[in-house]
Amino acid sequence: MKRTYISLLAVSVALMGGTAQADKWSDQFPHIKNTGDIAGECSYEAMSQKDYSGQKLTINTHAVPVMGEPTALHAEQFSALTGAEVNVIHTPAGDLYSKAMVPFQAGQAPYDIVFGFSNFIRDWKQYLEPVPAKYVNMAQMKDVTQSHIDVNTWDGEMIQFPIDGDRHYLKYRKDVIDNPEYQAKYKAETGNELRIPQTWKEYGEMAAFFNDWDWDNDGELEYGSAEVMKKDDLMFAAFFSRSVAYSKNPRVKGGFFFDLETMEPLINGPGFVEALGDWVEATKYVPPGGINFGLGDEINSFGGGQTLFSFSWDDAFVAAMQDDSPIKNKVGVAPLPGSNRVWNRDSDAWDDTYNQAPYIVWGWTAAVAKKSENHEMAFDYLCFFANDANHQADIAIGRFGVNPFKKSDFVADLYVERQGWDPEIAKQYADTLMEMEEGSTNRVFPLRVPGVFQFNSAIATGTAKALAGQLSPQEALDEVAAEWTKIVDRIGADTIREAYAKGVALEDAE
Amino acid sequence: MNFKHKYLFLLPGLLVLLGILIFPIGFTVRLSLSSWDSFYPALDFIGLDNYVRLFTDDKRFWEAFGRLSLLSLTTVFLQYVIGFSLALMVWKEIVFQRFFRVLFLIPMMTTPVIMTVIWRTFFHESLGPVNDLLSYFDVTPLWLSSELLAKFTVILVEVWQWTPFMFLLLLAGLLSLPKEPFLAASIDGAGPIRTFVYVTFPLMAPISIGAIIIRLIEASKIMDTVYVLTSGGPGTATETSSFYIFIKGLREFQFGYSAALSFTYLIIMIISLTIIAKILVKLMVRGN
Missing domain, CATH: 3.40.190.10 (Periplasmic binding protein-like II)
Incomplete structure (x- = not known):
């Protein structure tokens, strides 16, 4: 290095x-x-x-x-x-x-x-x-x-x-997280440290704390988080970013989205369900209408100083750091939050250990x-x-x-x-x-299989139903898994396996 | 003239008809019997598999169809009531009659997609002017994020956009009505309400039915408003049949299956609209 x-x-x-x-x-x-x-x-x-x-x-x-x-x-x-x-x-x-x-x-x-x-x-x-x-x-x-x-x-x-490089990472308001006054206030009211969130649970707690009040004294309300939640508008990527910490176990090889051997979808496993549960909670600390935010809204919202956190591609951060931005040099960058446990599908149980995994959203x-x-x-x-x-x-x-x-x-x-x-x-x-x-060996890469749009579309529909409260996270992901199984059957398990194996090889490489 | 010559003269018209009407429908039917998708782009033959899938394993299509029925019937009803009211208003001599006639037509002359983008900006829950104004009264409705309000917003935009069409047809109908029945009603001492109920409305029934059916056909294809305003969300709360077919065809690239959806949808619409037209005739045309 x-x-x-x-x-x-x-x-x-x-x-x-x-x-x-x-x-x-x-x-x-x-x-x-x-x-x-x-x-x-x-x-x-x-x-x-x-x-x-x-x-x-x-x-x-x-x-x-x-x-x-x-x-x-x-x-x-x-x-x-x-x-x-x-x-x-x-x-x-x-x-x-x-x-x-x-x-x-x-x-x-x-x-x-x-x-x-x-x-x-x-x-x-x-x-x-x-x-x-x-x-x-x-x-x-x-x-x-x-x-x-x-x-x-x-x-x-x-x-x-x-021509471009992409990955999802965390963006946060440095002037808030590093502010001693807010650190003391947060500690006094929650008993926890105000710091760059290490887990999605911490992310949620801090976002909820800084939601719906004017914490930068500009006369406007600010909110906890801006995220891409609009159905069919890259929301699948946002969901996977929230899922990797709970579901990408470095001790388990052979697939994040599917079990490479059986081509059985893993999308309704406990790790993904936990992540979707967090995401449903997030609807309480996004700006009004945040459930319909596409990428442009997310960039404008965080880049315009409306929220404490955001996670997605570089654009919101770069927008926030441009010369004409009101929050230039007030924002920070960190890896995506992790989790204090990660699902192990080999043992069919949670591994109670800290886990973090970058999602390389090409x-x-x-x-x-x-x-x-x-x-x-x-x-x-x-x-x-x-x-x-x-x-x-x-x-x-x-x-x-x-x-x-x-x-x-x-x-x-x-x-x-x-x-x-x-x-x-x-x-x-x-x-x-x-x-x-170049550093992490526990990375997740997006699906690159035939009919990738069908898989992503099913994710968008299922997670959107959960965010709208139409289904519980488990019900929504069971529906997605059923749909994925049908897509695999239609296109052919061997065909999809052959393509998916190339992505798994990159993920499993040490 | 020779009998065969008659067909020769008809031939160009028949060929055009075949080209622009029969061929696309025929091709859609053929496509619906194939598995054409992004991975396998070919007109293979899989029999009725796509139709079996639609009728036995696609709840989402039928839910979308139910939603479409609600949205289209509601919007067309509101368009009819408002359009008829506006037409009646400018039918008689009033001040600035020409100005109002043009004013009421403006929404229809705008580009639907552009106007929907503008409406979406209006109703943006945290950045839009509507909630900005309402916040002075401590009210900030979730126009696009609440299942119920998102449907209301779609209806509102559709009604705003297409009421002028209804207004235009109904005003044309009113202007073409014969004067005698109104004179007779006046001589008989009928007031404005009685005149409307017993003369204007019955005389307008044929054109009303035509206008309603035309608008129902258009409303049943509602797509751009949903696409721009809500993308069918929140969840699937505003997803309509056309939007769902669009997703299957042009987002997921399941051409064969989306052709089966389209053809089934076409058949359902032909049957539904025929039934609706018959019911309207029964309800609106006096003497039936």
């Missing part, structure tokens, strides 16, 4: 060396004004040598701003540098899968590049062009963390181009359609999108949805120098993310 940090420091020094000098490219493209162009295979300088005049690139990406805005911005830059005509089509998150899948299945190629979530890979892979070796072997790619290389790879072949990715007639230009665009200068600029803008996935991203000084972050917060951020990427 020490060696990793030293090499990261070296990379960061090299990167920061570039920051000192503005260059001709940053004059022309103010987006990279902090770093100027950074030398590399797909730098501004390198792209300017290409000539794609008279050629057209069509990209299907997410709606503005998350991922849609950087796609459009880099398309404009790419067009200016290479002469290519780039047509960017924006699609809501829920329709990204089908908008690409329908023409894929019909044998058409209306898009050269498709953006989507990395867990689409199993369903999409046969329609995508593998990333050519020259991109896989370039220096820019060598900087990508191993877990994000794995994300984009299937059977040893890189299918998707790494995020945005992009790929080139196999039937595209512009493979080289398409890969050049993606390579340009993720070049060091663009990447450094993109990760500083919360609404872009581009988050760290390169080893050189996990160096605190970058954020202090370029974004004005408090050094302690920057270190906390870099260390937390790095630990999740």
Whole structure:
């Protein structure tokens, strides 16, 4: 690990060396004004040598701003540098899968590049062009963390181009948790320490304590937690984040979502039920209407200073740390809370020991359609999108949805120098993310199996019913398990096992 | 003219009809007999498996259908009552008659999805202006998070959006009514209520039935309002048949099964609306 940090420091020094000098490219493209162009295979300088005049690139990406805005911005830059005509089509998150899948299945190629979530890979892979070796072997790619290389790879072949890195972690109001006055008040009223929550139970107790009163004296009510609870809007990821501590037992191998041997769903086991019980409790300490919060609401709520806690992707934290944020340098980062017990399905009993497990929620990715007639230009665009200068600029803008996935991203000084972050917060951020990427061996990765949307949709429906009070947590998850069993039967247990085994292998690797 | 020539002239029209009406329905039926999904994109033949699954193992579809019936019947009833009232109001000469006629039509001219986004912003429970105002009275209803209120909010938005359509049809009907029955009623000394009950309403019955049926057909497809406003939540409290079919088809990519849902739904709607139309004729047309 020490060696990793030293090499990261070296990379960061090299990167920061570039920051000192503005260059001709940053004059022309103010987006990279902090770093100027950074030398590399797909730098501004390198792209300017290409000539794609008279050629057209069509990209299907997410709606503005998350991922849609950087796609459009880099398309404009790419067009200016290479002469290519780039047509960017924006699609809501829920329709990204089908908008690409329908023409894929019909044998058409209306898009050269498709953006989507990395867990689409199993369903999409046969329609995508593998990333050519020259991109896989370039220096820019060598900087990508191993877990994000794995994300984009299937059977040893890189299918998707790494453009983003995602994981769920805890965000909290540092000015409240570290406030001696509130620490004393909390101790006096509850008998417990006010600290970064170590367990989901602590998270719930603190969130409930700081719910529905004006604890930052801004004249507005504040609340305990902002979470993605809206049905069908990535809520499955929020639920799994709450489940990992109770259900991912490092002593039990062979599957988190299914028992790999039998392909029997584990989703209604006691660990998941406990987590859903906590989540139902959370409906009492989210802002009014929090049960309908999608990702955008969560970002605005925590990023706008409305809640004490939040957990999901980087975006809410980055939004909170932007220059125009009222809570810049008042927020902290920590791993997801753990639990004081974890379910052991081998012994069919709880192990009464502290457990914590990161949930690596692989995020945005992009790929080139196999039937595209512009493979080289398409890969050049993606390579340009993720070049060091663009990447450094993109990760500083919360609404872009581009988050760290390169080893050189996990160096605190970058954020202090370029974004004005408090050094302690920057270190906390870099260390937390790095630990999740390379430190933990008890990680959970999302499902990457055929029909993944059917599984996630069943989770969304079941958990939404529990959050709305229509079913108890156990009833809701029994319903989900029954639905998952039917999906496995329809698609075929062996087919799903073959794909699921690849994720389990990553989870079980020491 | 030769008998065969007659068919030759009819042929282009028949081909168009076949292309735009029969083929999509036929293809949907064929698709419903296949297992086409994200993993297996092909028109295989699995017989009636999808239909068996629907009728024996899909409670959620039938719950969604029940909810749809409640929402569509309620919204169309309210649209009819309000639309008829507004039409009666601007039927006679009143001040600013033209202004009101245009004003009442504005909601229908807006884009439903955009307006629903605006309504969602209005009703956002912690950031929206409605609860901001109501908080002065210590009331902050959970417009989108309470099962009951979420249904109410969907109904409210639908009524706001589509009452003008009902208003337009009914106003057109009122303007086309013959004057003689009203003159006769006036000579007989009938007051406004009696005139409405015994003359206006019966004369308007045919067009009322037409307007109600058209709106029921549209309301039974309610999708965008639910999608934008609540995503079918909280839980499944506002999930309607169309939204459920959308989830199965375009979210879960179960094309074969969603085709079976669509076709079944089409048959149910044809039967239901025929029955409703007959009941309305019986109730509203005098002499029946």
